Amino acid sequence: MLPKHTAQSVLDHALAQGADFADLFIERHQSQNLRTLLDQVENVQSGLDFGIGIRLVYGNKVLYGYTNDDRPEALNAVIDQLAAKDRRDPVTTATAFDFREFPNRHPARIALSQDLSLAEKVDFLRRADRAARAHNEAIGRTIGNCLQREQDVEIFTTEGLHTRDSRHYCRIAVTAVAMDGSRQATGSDNVGGLLGWELHSQQDPDRLGEEAARQAMVNLGAKACPSGHMPVVIGNGFGGVIFHEACGHLLETTSVARKASVFHDKLGEMIASPVVSAVDDGTLDNVWGSINIDDEGMETRKTQLIKDGQLTSFLVDRMGAQQTGYERTGSGRRESYRFAPASRMRNTFIEPGNDDLDDMVASMDRGIYAARMGGGSVQPGTGEFNFAVTEGYYVENGKVQYPVKAATLISTGPAVLREISMVGRDLALACGMCGSVSGAVPVTVGQPALKVDNILVGGNA
Amino acid sequence: MTDTRPYDTLLEKARDRGAEADLIIDHQQSLSLKARDGELEEQAVSDTRTLGLRVIKDERVGLAYSEARDEAALDQLLNQALVNAEFSKPDPEQQIPDNAQTLTSDDALLCPESHLTPEARIDLALYLERTLAGRDRIRNVPYNGVSERIGERQLLSTRGLNARHRSRTNSLFAYALAADGDITAMAGHGQTARTGEALNADDLIERVYADAIDLLAGKPVPSRHYDVIFDTEAQAGLLSAFMSALSAKAAKDGVNPWRDQLGQAVASADFNLTDEPDNTDGFGYRLFDAEGTACRTTPLIVNGELRTLLHNSATARHFGLETTGHAQRGPKSSLGVGAHQLTVTPGRATSADLTSGEYLLLTDLDGLHSGTNALTGDFSLGASGYLCRDGKRIQAVRGITVAANFFELLKRIAVIGDTAQWNWRRSVRMPTLRFSDVAISG
Numbered sequence: 075m076l077p078k079h080t081a082q083s084v085l086d087h088a089l090a091q092g093a094d095f096a097d098l099f100i101e102r103h104q105s106q107n108l109r110t111l112l113d114q115v116e117n118v119q120s121g122l123d124f125g126i127g128i129r130l131v132y133g134n135k136v137l138y139g140y141t142n143d144d145r146p147e148a149l150n151a152v153i154d155q156l157a158a159k160d161r162r163d164p165v166t167t168a169t170a171f172d173f174r175e176f177p178n179r180h181p182a183r184i185a186l187s188q189d190l191s192l193a194e195k196v197d198f199l200r201r202a203d204r205a206a207r208a209h210n211e212a213i214g215r216t217i218g219n220c221l222q223r224e225q226d227v228e229i230f231t232t233e234g235l236h237t238r239d240s241r242h243y244c245r246i247a248v249t250a251v252a253m254d255g256s257r258q259a260t261g262s263d264n265v266g267g268l269l270g271w272e273l274h275s276q277q278d279p280d281r282l283g284e285e286a287a288r289q290a291m292v293n294l295g296a297k298a299c300p301s302g303h304m305p306v307v308i309g310n311g312f313g314g315v316i317f318h319e320a321c322g323h324l325l326e327t328t329s330v331a332r333k334a335s336v337f338h339d340k341l342g343e344m345i346a347s348p349v350v351s352a353v354d355d356g357t358l359d360n361v362w363g364s365i366n367i368d369d370e371g372m373e374t375r376k377t378q379l380i381k382d383g384q385l386t387s388f389l390v391d392r393m394g395a396q397q398t399g400y401e402r403t404g405s406g407r408r409e410s411y412r413f414a415p416a417s418r419m420r421n422t423f424i425e426p427g428n429d430d431l432d433d434m435v436a437s438m439d440r441g442i443y444a445a446r447m448g449g450g451s452v453q454p455g456t457g458e459f460n461f462a463v464t465e466g467y468y469v470e471n472g473k474v475q476y477p478v479k480a481a482t483l484i485s486t487g488p489a490v491l492r493e494i495s496m497v498g499r500d501l502a503l504a505c506g507m508c509g510s511v512s513g514a515v516p517v518t519v520g521q522p523a524l525k526v527d528n529i530l531v532g533g534n535a
Numbered sequence: 536m537t538d539t540r541p542y543d544t545l546l547e548k549a550r551d552r553g554a555e556a557d558l559i560i561d562h563q564q565s566l567s568l569k570a571r572d573g574e575l576e577e578q579a580v581s582d583t584r585t586l587g588l589r590v591i592k593d594e595r596v597g598l599a600y601s602e603a604r605d606e607a608a609l610d611q612l613l614n615q616a617l618v619n620a621e622f623s624k625p626d627p628e629q630q631i632p633d634n635a636q637t638l639t640s641d642d643a644l645l646c647p648e649s650h651l652t653p654e655a656r657i658d659l660a661l662y663l664e665r666t667l668a669g670r671d672r673i674r675n676v677p678y679n680g681v682s683e684r685i686g687e688r689q690l691l692s693t694r695g696l697n698a699r700h701r702s703r704t705n706s707l708f709a710y711a712l713a714a715d716g717d718i719t720a721m722a723g724h725g726q727t728a729r730t731g732e733a734l735n736a737d738d739l740i741e742r743v744y745a746d747a748i749d750l751l752a753g754k755p756v757p758s759r760h761y762d763v764i765f766d767t768e769a770q771a772g773l774l775s776a777f778m779s780a781l782s783a784k785a786a787k788d789g790v791n792p793w794r795d796q797l798g799q800a801v802a803s804a805d806f807n808l809t810d811e812p813d814n815t816d817g818f819g820y821r822l823f824d825a826e827g828t829a830c831r832t833t834p835l836i837v838n839g840e841l842r843t844l845l846h847n848s849a850t851a852r853h854f855g856l857e858t859t860g861h862a863q864r865g866p867k868s869s870l871g872v873g874a875h876q877l878t879v880t881p882g883r884a885t886s887a888d889l890t891s892g893e894y895l896l897l898t899d900l901d902g903l904h905s906g907t908n909a910l911t912g913d914f915s916l917g918a919s920g921y922l923c924r925d926g927k928r929i930q931a932v933r934g935i936t937v938a939a940n941f942f943e944l945l946k947r948i949a950v951i952g953d954t955a956q957w958n959w960r961r962s963v964r965m966p967t968l969r970f971s972d973v974a975i976s977g
Binding site for chain 1: 584599600602604624653675677710712720721908911916917935937974
């Protein structure tokens with residue numbers, strides 16, 4: 075995307091300002107977003123993002139600039155502006171580029187640049203709408219979204235790395251709104267992957283619509299949630315957001331290097347119940363949070379974060395490695411050329427255990443079965459987190475009693491990891507977007523069903 | 536000033552192909568700085584332009600955007616928008632407004648010269664981090680920054696509209712991590728001003744330090760219902776999480792809980808909510824909306840009664856009304872509606888009235904993006920703050936949840952304070968409200 079000689083001259087210019095290291099991240103990103111309301115196309119939007127991010131490193135200091143003007147003089151002007159206060163005699167010289175091609179683990183068959191597939195996408199969402207409304211006549215609205223993206227990136231570094239990657243993303247989401255007089259409730263479901271529009275051939279639009287409708291109907295009949303400290307069984311799949319928030323963010327060197335994580339000095343220590351093992355794996359074929367290479371040009375890998383309760387690794391990007399001494403894990407990610415890379419999660423999940431969901435529910439005298447989780451957030455410095463239950467049930471004497479609404483779970487990462495007492499066999503993954511210092515990146519969360527013995531449930535009963 | 540000739544040509548080509556169109560040209564320039572351990576850790580500069588084209592052909596709307604601006608990219612932009620329009624449902628209510636006019640915001644007011652040099656900005660970032668980190672029991676200041684952004688939006692249409700808005704925003708923020716043995720607490724705040732010279736790091740340092748240290752001693756309170764006051768930031772965050780209830784677009788789509796409430800009581804009788812885009816003290820000031828309609832003060836809730844929803848020209852046409860000048864659209868998004876600068880009218884309660892007896896002052900709400908349901912009004916959020924009595928803080932509180940239904944809360948506002956304050960981003964202005972009987976879990 076950027077001529078090699080231009081990249082060379084720009085990086086030479088960066089080193090001439092005395093930088094220790096510099097890299098260029100060139101991005102061309104096509105996207106298409108289709109939105110339907112009931113069986114009608116609400117809008118179709120497509121676009122092209124194009125820009126170049128320039129990073130200069132002086133010691134542990136990062137200078138970052140970006141522009142969508144790819145002329146050499148515009149790129150050099152960004153460097154001049156960045157280096158104005160740090161300019162010094164050159165300390166290193168650039169290495170000649172050696173193009174590296176990494177294996178493409180995630181091929182796309184129907185890429186956005188080759189086929190818009192709009193008519194098929196509209197048909198898919200219409201089928202999901204019909205299925206949702208057929209589920210129950212109280213389903214008064216459906217909203218369908220189909221997002222397809224194609225992100226081409228090229229990376230040049232002063233250490234001689236030159237590489238490229240193409241990432242194809244596709245995600246389909248359906249939301250159903252159930253109405254009964256003045257009461258309304260929503261349900262939603264989505265699927266996605268690191269692949270092209272062929273995603274649809276692996277999916278059943280009827281199932282997607284029915285599942286969204288089923289959740290909406292459950293929530294329409296939900297009662298206020300009891301509150302207080304109690305055991306909670308968290309369902310598989312997106313329930314893994316608990317680990318993502320409670321632990322994953324605290325293992326990123328973005329927090330660890332600043333000592334802004336409660337786990338920054340706990341490597342090798344038991345930080346979780348012995349039944350907990352967890353990984354962050356960027357290599358899973360065509361899975362939403364996977365990558366071939368990270369946004370610093372390193373081939374991705376599988377990283378064992380926790381093994382039998384013991385902290386075994388952090389997630390380490392280039393600057394994190396420089397600041398902490400830990401080996402890079404291929405975790406340097408960013409939303410786009412507008413962000414400097416930072417250590418981020420990929421596909422993060424708790425590995426399967428030996429328990430059954432039914433046994434977990436049966437073991438609660440008074441508690442909540444959180445079948446589906448919504449989003450949440452965490453404060454890395456204290457480990458305090460919160461996340462929302464989007465489909466939950468009150469359990470008494472080991473039996474599910476009734477659905478509950480507006481429940482939030484709050485605790486701290488260190489506390490909840492120690493409170494996990496049972497881990498199921500039914501591992502499932504789910505797509506999400508994770509927002510942090512380097513923007514919003516696609517990630518997968520996941521877990522089997524698990525039981526937390528004691529957590530604060532915020533309810534309105 | 537952007538050279539608009541290539542864009543005028545683009546709009547002419549759209550017309551030649553039988554479409555009406557409008558084009559957003561956003562130009563953003565920014566400088567941001569972060570410090571760590573007394574050194575500059577990150578410096579970022581940017582200069583980007585994004586084009587957002589909306590075409591309407593045969594009553595069908597097509598959208599496309601591009602960050603490339605050469606002639607081929609502009610042709611591709613038009614082609615994509617026209618292809619997208621072919622698949623959209625006919626939408627006769629969405630039209631390019633017939634508003635041939637030239638509107639230009641006042642640079643002297645919104646984009647005054649800032650005389651703070653880049654070196655002085657770096658010194659400010661270092662001072663903020665170093666001073667706060669040097670305070671007793673502050674372990675570090677992991678999140679901090681000083682930034683300046685200049686944003687320019689130009690809106691052109693085939694109907695002859697040429698509107699331009701340019702503004703400068705300077706801000707600084709800091710989140711400090713306090714530690715006392717194994718107990719940690721984090722608190723943060725920010726400041727916004729037109730020029731860098733107007734920023735005051737010392738004020739920010741004092742506030743963040745006090746909040747972080749106070750929180751160290753925080754503990755839960757027993758689960759029960761309390762009277763609750765949200766501080767300005769928390770109250771602004773909570774309000775904005777439910778403001779789709781004011782959206783005529785959501786009403787048109789059937790997903791607005793207030794869609795049938797016009798003329799009815801939706802809040803306590805002394806509650807008044809207005810959108811004031813013409814208040815130049817705020818950063819939500821707008822001369823025109825995303826369709827080029829002039830913005831004006833709009834009473835939304837008067838004495839507790841819902842008077843109007845927020846409209847663009849399409850929703851207004853749908854409901855047989857006039858637009859209220861609340862069209863919202865970015866270069867990468869479709870036409871919607873949104874408030875510019877919400878303002879709650881102060882009431883009559885003095886500070887003593889507001890703070891009599893026992894209540895919880897909540898200063899931080901966690902999970903506003905996930906623990907709220909804008910459709911039903913239900914929310915359940917992590918919270919921290921203070922247990923107070925007669926205006927005095929008795930105990931710092933953390934590790935609790937607050938849960939209620941926002942629309943029901945609005946109907947039981949116990950007291951409205953007599954002084955309005957801006958949130959730190961200066962986008963919402965409101966007095967303190969006291970709510971009775973709110974469920975707290977600790």
